[in-house]
Amino acid sequence: MSWESFFQNLSNGISLGGLYALIAIGYSMVYGILRLINFAHGDIFMLGAYIAFYGMLIFSLPWWLSLIVSIILTAFIGILIDKGAYKPLRNAPRISALITAIGVSFFLENLGLVVFGGRPKGFYRPHIFDEIITIKGVRILSLTFYSLVITAIFLVLLFYIVYRTKTGLGMRAVSTDMETARLMGIDVDKIISITFAIGSGLAAVGGVLWAMKYPQINPLMGIFPGLKAFIAAVLGGIGSVGGALLGGFILGIAEIMLVAFMPQLSGYRDAFAFLILILILLVKPTGLLGVEVKEKA
Amino acid sequence: MPFFKADHLVMRFGGLVAVNDFNLELQPGDLVGLIGPNGAGKTTVFNMITGVYRPTSGRIYFQDKDITGKRPDIITALGIARTFQNIRLFTDLSLIENVMVSYHVRLKSNIFEAVFKLPRYMRQENAMYEEAMELLHKVELDHLAEEKAGSLPYGEQRRLEIARALATHPKLLLLDEPAAGMNPNETLQLMDFIKQIRDEFDLTILLIEHDMKVVMGICERIWVLDYGKTIAVGTPSEIQNNPEVIKAYLGEEEYA
Numbered sequence: 040m041s042w043e044s045f046f047q048n049l050s051n052g053i054s055l056g057g058l059y060a061l062i063a064i065g066y067s068m069v070y071g072i073l074r075l076i077n078f079a080h081g082d083i084f085m086l087g088a089y090i091a092f093y094g095m096l097i098f099s100l101p102w103w104l105s106l107i108v109s110i111i112l113t114a115f116i117g118i119l120i121d122k123g124a125y126k127p128l129r130n131a132p133r134i135s136a137l138i139t140a141i142g143v144s145f146f147l148e149n150l151g152l153v154v155f156g157g158r159p160k161g162f163y164r165p166h167i168f169d170e171i172i173t174i175k176g177v178r179i180l181s182l183t184f185y186s187l188v189i190t191a192i193f194l195v196l197l198f199y200i201v202y203r204t205k206t207g208l209g210m211r212a213v214s215t216d217m218e219t220a221r222l223m224g225i226d227v228d229k230i231i232s233i234t235f236a237i238g239s240g241l242a243a244v245g246g247v248l249w250a251m252k253y254p255q256i257n258p259l260m261g262i263f264p265g266l267k268a269f270i271a272a273v274l275g276g277i278g279s280v281g282g283a284l285l286g287g288f289i290l291g292i293a294e295i296m297l298v299a300f301m302p303q304l305s306g307y308r309d310a311f312a313f314l315i316l317i318l319i320l321l322v323k324p325t326g327l328l329g330v331e332v333k334e335k336a
Numbered sequence: 337m338p339f340f341k342a343d344h345l346v347m348r349f350g351g352l353v354a355v356n357d358f359n360l361e362l363q364p365g366d367l368v369g370l371i372g373p374n375g376a377g378k379t380t381v382f383n384m385i386t387g388v389y390r391p392t393s394g395r396i397y398f399q400d401k402d403i404t405g406k407r408p409d410i411i412t413a414l415g416i417a418r419t420f421q422n423i424r425l426f427t428d429l430s431l432i433e434n435v436m437v438s439y440h441v442r443l444k445s446n447i448f449e450a451v452f453k454l455p456r457y458m459r460q461e462n463a464m465y466e467e468a469m470e471l472l473h474k475v476e477l478d479h480l481a482e483e484k485a486g487s488l489p490y491g492e493q494r495r496l497e498i499a500r501a502l503a504t505h506p507k508l509l510l511l512d513e514p515a516a517g518m519n520p521n522e523t524l525q526l527m528d529f530i531k532q533i534r535d536e537f538d539l540t541i542l543l544i545e546h547d548m549k550v551v552m553g554i555c556e557r558i559w560v561l562d563y564g565k566t567i568a569v570g571t572p573s574e575i576q577n578n579p580e581v582i583k584a585y586l587g588e589e590e591y592a
Binding site for chain 1: 386388407408409412413417418420424425426427428429433436437438439440450451461500501504
């Protein structure tokens with residue numbers, strides 16, 4: 040393989056990995072705080088894409104404004120899902136919340152089919168994302184580049200919030216010990232809402248960028264990216280934001296490279312991700328950056 | 337109305353009566369001990385006061401307010417803080433972060449101000465940091481401010497827990513076995529420290545303790561629980577001579 044095509048694949052892998060990371064962080068943050076795998080997260084990602092789609096189509100908003108509107112609305116939907124579906128089960132056994140999450144996932148997918156229709160819709164890709172950039176013979180789509188920039192901006196913002204603000208400190212305290220955090224005066228419900236809002240907002244960013252990258256959206260589009268991001272979160276160590284980031288990039292790059300180096304295996308691309316999941320669960324169930332978390336009762 | 341009042345508190349878990357008809361009144365500046373054999377319901381009383389459990393019946397009043405069944409974070413904001421029998425620090429956070437968690441009670445800025453570093457946020461943030469460092473200095477842990485709380489030895493973790501509780505600006509401080517696991521020397525220091533913070537921060541302190549030397553040494557009044565019931569109330573010397581107490585608890589103790 041020539042180095043040009045290697046770098047081309049690498050840049051594709053990084054950009055895909057960034058999208059996985061954006062979604063994986065939502066899984067990881069919610070798990071860190073509630074010990075809940077929010078299986079509806081992939082469908083929240085789908086809603087993010089649809090909101091931006093309608094923002095551009097019906098309200099003729101510019102793409103960046105649609106993105107912002109989508110982040111805000113999706114964040115609210117995330118909060119609503121938590122309040123409506125998970126909050127009543129806060130003291131129930133965790134398996135109940137998990138099953139509910141799967142239920143919410145099916146609900147959103149089917150709601151999408153009813154409201155948006157099952158037929159895939161073409162997503163508008165703005166012209167600035169449609170150019171070909173050539174750097175030393177490596178030809179990449181400008182979207183690949185910008186998508187990485189946008190991802191990076193939101194990740195920096197996220198890390199700033201988590202590690203440099205009082206809200207982030209509250210999130211980290213709640214994730215270590217919810218009960219004690221409450222006794223230290225933290226409004227745990229508010230922290231949980233903020234966590235869902237941030238996770239869902241990032242999923243919306245991922246959804247919009249995904250829809251520009253693969254410019255067709257349908258109500259079931261969230262299933263596979265959702266599962267992949269879940270694998271990325273587990274790979275990096277679920278509960279850890281840095282881990283989700285690392286897992287996302289590893290998975291994205293590995294997937295693209297697998298197809299690039301062994302095109303005959305490209306049909307197994309999705310299976311490959313699950314193979315990684317099985318391996319990591321066998322070898323290091325806490326994930327690459329994960330630490331042993333004591334199970335909350 | 338007294339500063340703090342627990343009025344006929346009852347806590348039942350299914351068929352088990354953990355606390356039965358508990359009454360307690362505190363005046364500002366009191367330093368009161370709550371003792372009793374294992375399983376007597378002492379920690380359950382703390383859990384009811386701080387809102388972890390909602391009492392089966394009875395009321396709790398604090399500064400003329402009925403706080404029965406309020407959320408723990410609200411009760412903390414009203415001025416009641418606690419430490420734990422089995423230390424419960426945020427082990428992954430640094431010492432300074434553990435203390436600064438109390439931010440949430442008092443810092444009035446929101447996430448947007450934080451992200452954009454608006455002046456009000458920065459002012460509050462700096463003031464909080466200074467104050468947290470000063471608290472760490474008081475418990476002689478300021479040189480370890482950036483270490484993870486989990487890496488501290490046991491006695492220091494206890495001191496950090498007290499600093500963290502103080503950071504919420506409590507008026508009533510509940511200490512759950514503060515001397516547990518300490519050696520006699522550390523215990524002596526702790527007794528001095530408790531008296532000192534009471535005076536310095538104008539606290540009212542209610543403490544659970546097994547170490548009789550601590551209770552008898554610093555508490556002005558003592559409540560004795562046994563099987564969920566209050567069996568005696570009085571000064572240390574009264575308690576030491578109370579036949580009920582001796583029977584229930586101090587009978588085997590050399591201090592009796």
